[in-house]
Amino acid sequence: YYWEHLGLLPKDDYRSKWKRKKEWYDRNGIVEYKVNPNADKQLIITRDKPDGGIDSSEIKDLIEELFF
Numbered sequence: 603y604y605w606e607h608l609g610l611l612p613k614d615d616y617r618s619k620w621k622r623k624k625e626w627y628d629r630n631g632i633v634e635y636k637v638n639p640n641a642d643k644q645l646i647i648t649r650d651k652p653d654g655g656i657d658s659s660e661i662k663d664l665i666e667e668l669f670f
Contacts, residue, residue: 603668605646606643609643635668 604627610616627633636648637646646668648661 603635603644603646605648607656608647608649609656611649 605619606623608620611620630643631641632643632645633641635641635646638644646664648664651657
C-alpha cells in the first residue's frame, strides 16, 4: 500500500507536483484502490476538507474498511 494525503491542493505548485507524482504511480503499476481493489500495489488517497481541516473519522473509517 502507498498512502498519499493531499493537504495543499489549492496551491498551484503543490497541485503540479502531485500531478507528476500521480503519473509516476500510474507508470509503476500503483493503482488507486478504488479503481482496482485487488491490485498488488494500491494507492490510497485522502484529502483535506475545503476549509483545510482533516476529517479524522473519515480516515479512521477508511482504515477499518481496508485493513480490518
